[in-house]
Each structure stands twice: as C-alpha cells, then as structure tokens.
Amino acid sequence: LLQGHNLQRSAPSGAYNFNAGLSGNPLTPAGTGSAYASFLLGAVQSATVTTHLGESQVTHTISGFVQDDWKVTRRLTLNLGFRYDYQSQAVERNDGATNFDPTCALPNGLLGCTVFAGVNGQPRNWRKEDYGNLGPRVGFAFDVRGNARTILRGGYGILYPSQMWRENYPNANGFAQTSTTYPQSDPNQPAFRLRQGFPSAPIPPQGRALGAAAFLGQNVAYDETNGNIPRIQQFTMSVQQQLRSNWLFEISYAGNFGRGLTAGSYDLNQLDPQFLSLGQALQQQVPNPNAGRVPGALGAATISREQSLRPFPHYNAITVRNPRLGSYNSHLILFSAEKRMSQGLAFLFSYTGGKIISDSIATPVNFGPIEQASIIGYQNGKFNRRAERSLDPTDVSQRATLSLLYELPFGKSGSGLTRRLIGGWQINTIGIMQTGIPLNITGANNQRANRPDSTGVSAKLDNPTAARWFDTTQFVNPELFTFGNVGRTLADVRTPGTVNWDLSFIKNTDITERFKLQFRTEMFNFLNQVNLGIPNTSFVPGPTGRNVSGTFGTITSARDARTIQLALKLVF
Numbered sequence: 001l002l003q004g005h006n007l008q009r010s011a012p013s014g015a016y017n018f019n020a021g022l023s024g025n026p027l028t029p030a031g032t033g034s035a036y037a038s039f040l041l042g043a044v045q046s047a048t049v050t051t052h053l054g055e056s057q058v059t060h061t062i063s064g065f066v067q068d069d070w071k072v073t074r075r076l077t078l079n080l081g082f083r084y085d086y087q088s089q090a091v092e093r094n095d096g097a098t099n100f101d102p103t104c105a106l107p108n109g110l111l112g113c114t115v116f117a118g119v120n121g122q123p124r125n126w127r128k129e130d131y132g133n134l135g136p137r138v139g140f141a142f143d144v145r146g147n148a149r150t151i152l153r154g155g156y157g158i159l160y161p162s163q164m165w166r167e168n169y170p171n172a173n174g175f176a177q178t179s180t181t182y183p184q185s186d187p188n189q190p191a192f193r194l195r196q197g198f199p200s201a202p203i204p205p206q207g208r209a210l211g212a213a214a215f216l217g218q219n220v221a222y223d224e225t226n227g228n229i230p231r232i233q234q235f236t237m238s239v240q241q242q243l244r245s246n247w248l249f250e251i252s253y254a255g256n257f258g259r260g261l262t263a264g265s266y267d268l269n270q271l272d273p274q275f276l277s278l279g280q281a282l283q284q285q286v287p288n289p290n291a292g293r294v295p296g297a298l299g300a301a302t303i304s305r306e307q308s309l310r311p312f313p314h315y316n317a318i319t320v321r322n323p324r325l326g327s328y329n330s331h332l333i334l335f336s337a338e339k340r341m342s343q344g345l346a347f348l349f350s351y352t353g354g355k356i357i358s359d360s361i362a363t364p365v366n367f368g369p370i371e372q373a374s375i376i377g378y379q380n381g382k383f384n385r386r387a388e389r390s391l392d393p394t395d396v397s398q399r400a401t402l403s404l405l406y407e408l409p410f411g412k413s414g415s416g417l418t419r420r421l422i423g424g425w426q427i428n429t430i431g432i433m434q435t436g437i438p439l440n441i442t443g444a445n446n447q448r449a450n451r452p453d454s455t456g457v458s459a460k461l462d463n464p465t466a467a468r469w470f471d472t473t474q475f476v477n478p479e480l481f482t483f484g485n486v487g488r489t490l491a492d493v494r495t496p497g498t499v500n501w502d503l504s505f506i507k508n509t510d511i512t513e514r515f516k517l518q519f520r521t522e523m524f525n526f527l528n529q530v531n532l533g534i535p536n537t538s539f540v541p542g543p544t545g546r547n548v549s550g551t552f553g554t555i556t557s558a559r560d561a562r563t564i565q566l567a568l569k570l571v572f
Contacts, residue, residue, distance in 0.1 A: 098171055263326035
C-alpha cells in the first residue's frame with residue numbers, strides 16, 4: 001500500500017502573463033512590442049489564480065518472482081527468471097478527482113462536461129487497470145576457453161517502473177486545487193487591466209457541487225483511459241578478459257528501450273493546421289454562436305475566428321494530461337580497464353559512447369541542478385507529435401573517467417618515529433572527460449511556433465568561442481501562423497564538453513592502536529581547467545525575421561574553478 005499526501009500552493013495570489021503583442025504591431029509581431037511595456041500598461045494577456053485544500057492519493061502493488069541459476073555445463077551457466085508486477089491506478093482517498101468528458105452534452109446543448117470520481121457511474125480513476133505486466137529475465141555466462149579468464153556474458157529483461165508519482169495521480173481540480181483562468185477573447189486585446197482586477201471572482205474548491213459545467217469557458221484537463229504501465233526493455237552483451245592476476249578488461253554493448261512512458265501534455269482543443277492558411281483573419285472578431293451561454297470572455301458577443309474554429313469553442317485549452325506516448329532508444333558501447341589493488345596501486349578506466357533518442361518524456365525529477373531546461377510537451381501536439389523525436393536533451397555521446405589510487409612506498413620501514421613522519425601517504429586522482437549535451441533553440445514569434453526555422457545550413461562552427469558558440473545567422477523566424485522546422489534539439493551542435501581532474505593527498509598517522517590522525521588535502525579541478533557553461537539559446541527575431549539578441553549564442557558562465565580544501569580528522 002502506497003500513499004502520497006500533498007498541499008502545494010501554486011499561484012494563490014495569481015500568475016499574470018504579459019506578452020509583447022499587446023504593445024506591438026499585430027500585423028508584424030516580430031521585433032515589435034515589449035512584454036515589459038505591456039506590464040507597465042497593465043495589459044494582462046492571461047492570468048491564472050488557484051485555491052487549495054490538499055489531497056491524499058493511494059495505490060497498491062502486488063509483485064512476485066521466481067529465479068533459478070542453471071549450470072548447463074562446466075563452462076555455461078544460465079540465469080532464468082520471471083517476474084510479475086501489478087500496480088493499481090492511484091485514487092484520491094475521498095474521491096476528490098475530476099475529469100473532462102468530451103462526448104458528454106451539457107443541459108444547454110454544448111459538448112464537453114466535467115465529471116467526478118465515483119459519481120453517476122464514473123470510475124475513481126479514469127485510466128484503465130493494466131494486468132499484463134509480465135517481466136521475463138534471461139542471462140548467461142560462458143567461459144570461452146575453460147580457464148575462467150575469458151568470459152562472455154549477456155542478458156535481457158523487461159521492467160516496469162513505479163507509477164506512484166504525481167504525473168499519474170488523477171486530476172484534483174475542483175477539490176484539492178481549483179484553477180480559474182482568465183484568457184483573452186481577442187489576441188489583440190488584453191484579458192483585463194490590472195487596475196480593474198479579475199473580471200470575475202476565482203472559483204473556490206466546491207467539489208461535486210461545481211456541477212458538469214464547472215469549468216465551462218475555462219481551461220480543463222482530460223485524463224485518457226490508456227492506463228498501460230510503461231515498459232522498459234534492457235539487454236546487454238559483454239566480453240571480459242583477465243590478464244595476469246590483477247588486470248581485467250571488458251567491452252560491452254547495452255541497449256535500453258522505453259515505450260509508453262508518461263509524456264508532455266498537449267491541447268485536445270488545438271486549432272486544426274488546415275485553418276492556419278487564414279493567417280491574420282484568425283484574429284478577427286466574429287459573432288459568437290454561444291454568446292450568453294458561456295461564462296466569461298468566451299460567452300461575449302464576439303470571439304476570435306480562431307476560437308470559433310476550435311473543436312470546443314466554448315472551452316479554452318483542453319489539456320490532455322500526461323499521455324502515455326513517450327519513448328526512447330538508447331544504444332551504448334562501454335569499455336573498462338581495471339587494475340586491482342596490488343603493490344599499493346589501483347587503477348580504473350572506463351569509456352562510454354553512444355546515443356539516446358527520445359521524444360517528449362516527463363521526468364519525476366523536478367528539483368536540484370539541471371544542465372538545461374526540460375523539453376517536454378509538443379509544438380504541434382495534436383497533429384504532429386513525431387516532430388518532437390530527436391536526440392535526447394541529456395544525451396552525452398562520449399564520456400571517459402579515470403581513477404587512480406597509489407599508496408606511496410616510502411616510510412613503511414624504519415623506526416616508529418620515522419614511519420609516523422614520512423609514511424602513510426596516499427595519492428588519489430579522478431578525471432572526467434565528456435562531450436556536451438545537444439542544444440535546444442526556442443524563441444520564435446509568429447503567433448504559433450516556439451521554435452524557429454533553419455536556413456538549411458548547419459549552425460555548427462569549426463572553432464566556437466564563448467562569444468560565438470554557434471552560427472546564430474542560420475535561424476530565421478517562421479512565416480506567420482506556421483510551425484518552426486528546427487528540431488527539439490540540434491543534431492550537431494552541443495554545449496561545451498567537460499574536462500575535470502580532482503586530486504587529493506591523504507596522510508594517515510597511527511598514534512596508538514585505537515587512535516589515528518588523518519590529514520587530507522583535496523583539490524577539485526586542480527588543473528584549473530576552464531569548463532564553459534551553456535550558451536544562450538533564446539532566439540529573438542527582429543522585423544526581418546533574423547535574430548536581434550546580442551546574447552543569443554554567447555556563453556557567460558563557467559563551471560567551478562580550482563577549489564582547495566584542507567582537513568584534519570581524528571579516527572578512533
């Protein structure tokens with residue numbers, strides 16, 4: 001039995017968005033207007049305010065496995081296993097969950113209702129249970145020459161990750177947290193003016209009392225019925241070779257495939273791209289067929305033509321929450337050389353080279369330092385999710401590490417005083433050398449895209465510098481009402497690589513049988529290597545569609561320089 005409790009306030013005083021368009025030229029938005037100017041004018045593009053009560057999610061798991069090692073011959077051993085995992089879909093203990101039903105009709109005839117867990121035949125979680133989580137395991141070890149010095153190993157297994165995390169909880173909007181949105185009815189006009197306050201009072205958490213039309217005219221969230229648990233397939237093949245008694249070499253291949261992972265959300269109410277050819281006409285105000293039947297801006301006498309052409313013009317965004325659409329492929333070659341401790345020396349070298357390809361995958365890690373912003377969600381999610389498939393934003397194509405420990409030989413003999421003064425020294429070093437991660441370019445301004453177009457020429461430079469890490473002239477703002485053709489990450493331009501060596505000297509001095517004094521000198525990045533940070537990847541188009549930002553493509557940060565610390569420790 002697993003439980004998760006949450007009272008996490010988000011925008012209790014409101015979150016306000018200001019864009020450049022409300023102080024720019026709507027006919028040529030690129031390079032005109034300023035978000036800060038819109039803020040000074042008090043022109044709110046959109047706003048969201050939330051009210052909170054908290055929630056308690058619960059689920060349970062049942063697992064079982066069998067495993068056996070079968071020594072087929074003196075030289076061949078098989079590892080056979082089978083595992084079964086069942087994970088129930090999480091439910092809110094008090095049925096405090098809602099969903100959107102796109103097929104349901106409201107009393108006023110409009111399509112799309114809010115439904116509540118456990119009410120009128122609704123399930124407690126709208127994702128169907130998955131009972132088919134079968135996980136076979138098979139591995140082998142083969143002594144190639146029969147002398148236990150050359151070993152061939154391999155293995156394959158299917159795994160199912162735990163789903164007890166927030167992206168898989170049912171939506172608690174209306175119960176634990178109720179969000180009220182204030183969208184624009186006209187892209188050229190603000191949703192409201194700051195000095196006027198919210199156009200209507202925020203919706204409090206009323207639960208089932210909100211009724212089927214709870215979020216009519218608002219943003220709503222939709223949980224699909226697909227409840228398949230993500231499936232991970234892992235397989236390896238390696239050859240180990242022992243030389244003499246202390247050296248071990250290994251080369252191996254590791255594959256890792258993931259399917260049905262939790263992906264970024266997309267808008268079910270997205271405008272069909274076939275209408276994008278209407279261009280600026282999409283922003284024109286047209287008579288609203290639902291005038292007076294919808295609360296807020298979407299019930300006004302007129303709405304934008306774009307809103308009128310959406311599948312559900314009486315709703316703003318219909319967010320498909322965390323669909324099970326994510327996938328990745330990982331192929332890696334690994335090499336290691338190890339010298340086990342002998343004559344005071346231990347040595348380990350490892351190298352990894354490969355590639356990870358993925359699409360929009362949500363991650364349960366949301367805190368702590370990250371190399372660059374997570375790239376989840378879709379530019380054109382309802383109609384072209386394939387466009388998000390690219391090198392994974394965290395892909396490191398090559399990485400080598402070397403670690404060495406050496407106990408200095410002098411001072412091991414002699415008088416007790418001499419041994420204490422000059423003996424007991426140890427040197428350690430660890431080196432890391434790796435390539436950077438792929439860049440993601442964003443910042444288009446054309447009423448639709450968030451990524452620019454490429455000119456068709458690679459932005460990679462032969463001799464990049466901190467002042468110009470890539471060729472910024474190879475990006476251009478897409479035509480109005482089109483999607484940029486630059487991928488989620490660039491295939492051939494990466495952040496700077498890393499070369500870092502740490503070094504330490506340790507002196508152990510025996511005082512008595514029970515007491516030992518240890519002195520440590522530790523130097524991080526002791527070569528003082530300059531490891532540049534991540535370049536600015538925010539494309540800012542001007543009136544010509546070319547970048548006008550002076551910081552685009554520049555690097556203004558670096559990893560830590562040399563750091564030295566001394567320590568004295570009494571061990572007893």
